[in-house]
Amino acid sequence: xxxxxxxxxxxxxxxxxxxxxxxxxxxxxxxxxxxxxxxxxxxxxxxxxxxxxxxxxxxxxxxxxxxxxxxxxxxxxxxxxxxxxxxxxxxxxxxxxxxxxxxxxxxxxxxxxxxxxxxxxxxxxxxxxxxxxxxxxxxxxxxxxxxxxxxxxxxxxxxxxxxxxxxxxxxxxxxxxxxxxxxxxxxxxxxxxxxxxxxxxxxxxxxxxxxxxxxxxxxxxxxxxxxxxxxxxxxxxxxxxxx
Ligand code: PGA
Numbered sequence: 001x002x003x004x005x006x007x008x009x010x011x012x013x014x015x016x017x018x019x020x021x022x023x024x025x026x027x028x029x030x031x032x033x034x035x036x037x038x039x040x041x042x043x044x045x046x047x048x049x050x051x052x053x054x055x056x057x058x059x060x061x062x063x064x065x066x067x068x069x070x071x072x073x074x075x076x077x078x079x080x081x082x083x084x085x086x087x088x089x090x091x092x093x094x095x096x097x098x099x100x101x102x103x104x105x106x107x108x109x110x111x112x113x114x115x116x117x118x119x120x121x122x123x124x125x126x127x128x129x130x131x132x133x134x135x136x137x138x139x140x141x142x143x144x145x146x147x148x149x150x151x152x153x154x155x156x157x158x159x160x161x162x163x164x165x166x167x168x169x170x171x172x173x174x175x176x177x178x179x180x181x182x183x184x185x186x187x188x189x190x191x192x193x194x195x196x197x198x199x200x201x202x203x204x205x206x207x208x209x210x211x212x213x214x215x216x217x218x219x220x221x222x223x224x225x226x227x228x229x230x231x232x233x234x235x236x237x238x239x240x241x242x243x
Pocket of ligand 1: 008165170172205206226228229230
């Protein structure tokens with residue numbers, strides 16, 4: 001099966017930097033067995049859609065509204081993202097959870113995304129403290145359950161991506177063992193299947209680099225990678241896509 005590599009640019013780039021990075025990447029070809037997705041900020045999205053049209057890259061957003069289009073100041077609806085060429089939407093990143101985004105809103109957002117037949121990339125992961133207390137599996141099961149349970153049954157066959165992103169691994173240079181990560185990804189897929197969601201894949205994110213990507217991707221249970229820092233440099237990210 002094709003693995004997916006998703007670049008999360010966060011709010012790191014100016015518009016000029018986003019343009020320049022997209023231009024350098026557009027000319028490159030990810031390895032045949034990879035799907036490559038770029039997630040710029042909302043302002044860069046429109047321009048990237050044009051720039052990447054003829055490239056091998058697909059487009060993702062970093063968030064979306066929990067509501068249908070309407071009177072919701074400051075929100076960007078999933079339907080509009082779709083019109084703008086977006087195929088994937090990151091939901092519930094720990095940097096958003098840390099700013100107060102809770103399970104209810106995350107679940108509403110997932111619902112908006114799947115209703116538009118876009119694919120959500122739902123981020124979950126334990127903190128360093130939870131890991132120290134050996135609570136990783138309990139935390140993940142809870143995070144999974146609380147966003148899946150409220151989804152209407154008509155969505156059980158929608159493709160969903162979960163990104164296992166330990167909070168302590170994001171941007172820190174620290175990473176979990178690849179074998180342990182594969183076991184966790186397999187556990188999450190099983191939990192989702194038990195809850196009736198049959199098209200769930202699980203990817204890993206947190207301090208992924210062109211050096212360590214292959215160590216994770218060798219495991220069938222790890223369906224891909226969510227990449228922050230290492231996706232901001234064209235040469236590094238290209239190496240990651242052709243490892
Ligand atoms: P990082 O970020 O690769 O810089 O650790 C990953 C993420 O937050 O998705």
